[in-house]
Amino acid sequence: MKKLVLTGAAGRLGSYLREPLSRLCDELVSTDLAEDLGKLYPGESYVKADLQDLDAMVALLEGADMVVHFGAVCDEAPFETLLGPNFIGAYNIWEAAHRNGLRRVVYASSIHAVGMHKKTDFIGIDAPHRPDTFYGLAKCFAEDLASLYWDKRGLESVCMRILSCAQVSNPRAVGSWLSYDDLIHMVERAIDTPITGFSVVYGVSNNDRAPVDNSKAQHLGYRPKDNAEQFAKEIYAEAGPLDPQDPGNTHHGGPFAAVELGNSGVALLNLKEEGNAKS
Template sequence: MPRILMTGASGGIGTRLRKLLPPIYPDLLLSDIREPKDLGPKEQFKAADLSDLAQVEALCEGVDGILHFGGYSVEGPWDDILQANIIGGYNLFEAAYRKGVKRVVFASSNHVVGFYPRHHKIGTDVTVRPDGRYGVSKVFGEAVGSLYADKHGLKVTCIRIGNCDERPLDHRRIAMWLKPEDLVQLCQIGLEHPDIHFEVFYGVSLNERAWWDNHRAYAFGYRPTGRSEDHVAHAMAEQAKLKPDPIGDHYQGGAFCSNEFDGDASRIIDWNKR
């Protein structure tokens, strides 16, 4: 039975995965900087600060695979993102290598390509266009994962997560919604598929309006069951409550693009096709 470490256990996605993973991976070690408030009596938990390499090494002792959902999960000050996502991301891969962990699934983000227009359908082979410091940190994480796969032989899967929730809550999330059970399926591929070396998948369900070509995930057996179209009425009702955002409404990254924006929109690709 493989021992799996999941970081970020107290976060939004981690909380959902804690309910879905145990039947598949009974030997699941949870970690975060703080213990989840609703930690169950049968759940294994060990607190760790990702910016402390010694603590991360201790976490990785005896582990077969890692689901790395830890770190700073929104846009924020550089110093916070630097410690949690840049230093923390490096520490995670370095600790995995030192302790002989064979597989890492890295929670990347749609925000690595946030400045692509919504009418562009893109694959994982496009130039990254991060929409903020958070997006930059996820670009870094993917690059470190690629390095450790090529140089040290780790099997690394990066999942560019759209929006993982019970249902999409606005127009943007109709395109990028990821049903939690579909995320579990992607995690299983990363932890178990024999042909993984270094892969980047989009974390998105079977949405007709999706902006992303996810053929690599399908080639590895991904078969999502969620459909955002089943929730369109609710999502559009929520969208009607939002104020227009001339920058964010045009780009895939949404409000992450308009946050602190003082650039020249006409110089960004396809601005005039909005």
């Protein structure tokens, strides 16, 4: 592949993807709002650009084969805060990809697009949208945008509904964990699968207690290897009994399903500080 573009390259997940993506193409253009990324990998360049600027996105995607879109505000926030980067930014990426004749958008969607479904329902990739927050609503918008651009303009998309890509630090993550190795594997399959059309896949590892069903995404060849069960005994003992009436314990969105609209969900996840890996 000649050229890939990675948005959100300064973020926690984007930083993990830079090196493996640089090995898949002659030229990797990483972009974010940070002033720089520090050390660049062979074939990688950095362009500071705002997702809300359509002209900047059109220029950024010129000559690219695909764009891997991880740029966004990555938490629940007031709608006005998310409107620019998460809603308009998504439109700008798909529109810029279309104008430049890209083949595919690989998109970091989220379980929060379906976060109000109950975990006991074991939902598949065809579950109807049930966002848990404005953040989840933005993911629904981008997924529908991806579907529209495939149906009307022939632009392929793979929407990866990531569950929990961080260290296992809470009971929910025993089922929802996506390891960094499995994240990289999923993105690679989203890029190298010959034909995807409009596809959805859940970003979750091979956990014994995974609450979602990827059986209708087999064509992508995503076969996760890691399993969070190794952490279960310690995590459950540490957490103690969970309230079965708390939507944060019973719904796919976890704390995002319980917070008031506009309030942070990440603040309730008990995430461990890891820094920006490989940045």
